Amino acid sequence: MQLTGAEALIKSLEQQGVETVFGLPGGAILPVYDPLLDSSIRHILVRHEQGAGHMAEGYALATGRPGVAIVTSGPGATNIVTPIGNAHMDSTPIVVITGQVATGAIGTDAFQECDITGITMGITKHNFLVQSAQELPRAVAAAFHLATTGRPGPVLIDVPKDVSQSKMDWWYPTTIEEFDLPGYRPEVTLDADAVHRAVQLINQCERPVLYVGGGTLKSRASAELLAFAERTGIPVVTTLMARGAFPDSHELHLGMPGMHGMYSAVTAIQRCDLLISLGARFDDRVTGKVSAFAPGAKIIHVDIDPAEFNKVRFADVAIQGNVAAVLRAWDAFSAQPAPLNSWWKQLRAWQEEFPLAYDEPDLVGPLRPQLVIESIARKAEPGTIVTAGVGQHQMWAAQHWKYEEPGTFINSGGAGTMGFGVPAAIGAKVGRPEKTVWCIDGDGCFQMTAQEMVTARSQGIPIKVAILNNANLGMVRQWQEMFYDERYSQVYLSADLPDYVKWAEAMGCVGLRATNVKEMDDVIDEANRINDVPVVIDFRTDPREKVFPMVAAGASNDDIMTYQSYRDSQ
């Protein structure tokens, strides 16, 4: 069967089971958009290529299947660089297809030419510049294989225009050998000796903590984690990237560690004698000052990527493998610490003494952002998916919403990409249409990618967006207040400019506003009644509100400031 490269590309995506792609056409990718008309694949036309990338990420994180984005060359390609970098930092499986100028024009500074494989070399798991139409099926199959196996990540396929226009004899690789990836061996055999040494450490410890990272979600190990934690009674902390990997309502769960983590979670790590890291990478937002991090702990480091071992912290035992497989192996050896009664007594005392706290709600307003999130959460169906941008609202969404299942909290962790929330929510809703999807956003973040609300409306993707509008770049404001003597530099945005209600309406969405507690409850109820169009709510929140607990950048986790301790110090 003779096909054009473009037809072969679309057919290859169909072979991979792709149901939805996010994209925006342009010159170099034009040939690919023609056969798309005849395909079963749904195309979501975005308003900016960054939106397509974050939607693909949101889709991937909500479904566990790779997200796909298609954009054109030059500016189309550079506009999607931020989502590619974001997916790279958070190990999110996405496949990005970019158009490229014709092979003969490459290197001539042709119109809309850019070296996107060069640009993305350091922020993709791998990328391909396809040289012939005959190679396209291999590139697609290899890209999906790379994106989804081992440590997942973004893969880019750059397709020159003459490649998509020329003819090829249809074929599709069916074996791994045909992918032609001689240097890629993602399958791992567990090191029995390392597993055994880890079991010994677990059996000997007195104050263990399970430090659960995003790799636990990526390896779908929640059931194994629950079983292991319940059998051993070891306390669990879930990082920003792992919220939902272990139920927040579970009595063994201490919450999130790190810069804005729960006091009990942060301090448990500091005082533990065995830290069991499951798919986490000792990020600086978790460790604080590395030399003061968990000073008395032995480390068991489980990761699919051996390059993470000893990168930040020396691992007493390093086990390369899938988190679920490792937990099953430990269960098989009945790894079990001695009774943890006195450790739990200490943990409970910390939980009781330092709960998550904030100022009493004021009935007149402005709103407490934490209360807004708790109120939305209280009125939300179980299993609601939450996405967030980056900043204070993200931290409050991580702290004050209680996550009970995997894939229910989607945010930008490693890269910290403002504007991630809205497009990620759209991608999540497309992937899981049966779920309610709330984007908890900031006013600064919303303004970065708000144009995708037009995409949401035009494509019938009824997400709900809660803007915690404090008229400021709130996290930066918080740092300027606390560490720069209240010298506020370029953080004020205005609560009224833009008018978020009118803006939402102009984009075909329902726009609502709440300035006090009564209105807050009313608009949340109203938003919950609307299921056919997207809703944007402008919650007027207090700009002075700060995220606590907090460990200052570069400080030891021992110097954690809580809401109470900070207020007492003022």
Next chain:
Amino acid sequence: MTPPEPYLGVTDRTPVRLHILSVLVENKPGVLARIAGLFARRGFNIYSLAVAPAEVDARFSRVTIVVDAESTPLEQIVGQLDKLVNVVAITDLAPKNAVERELLLATIKTDVDDRTSLLDIIADAGAAIIDVDAVSVTLMLAGTPAGCDELEHALSDFSIVELHRTGRVALPRLGKANSAP
């Protein structure tokens, strides 16, 4: 206020702990850029680098990278390098377990009647003259990195027009175990 010194390059030719990585890579466009980019963005130091088609198969090339394992743990360098999809195999050669050779070419400005001492140095080093004209001599040495260092030092008394070194290539010393992560 003193302005910072301009970057003049690293003049110390002998970092404390060199390690040789013999890296088998796919012979595809951009592979060298991927390796160089990885070293640059991770802040790993390359001491020298040599590339040539591999003996086993035309699909592969062999890259011999001499790294400074003092500034970054070797485990990190190997781990990150191994994640490059085009990297097929990495053989970690500790200098004591490897035979290393390097090629040095140098053009020395020298009058015909003033060449005796230079010829002595060339003979001592086991180097060879490969080109001459009335005012200069081009010589070569294929030798150990230390031998090349010595020759380079000896030549520093002469007027060096150009001096090129290839960076070393290495193979496992026979009869020694080498680790292949």
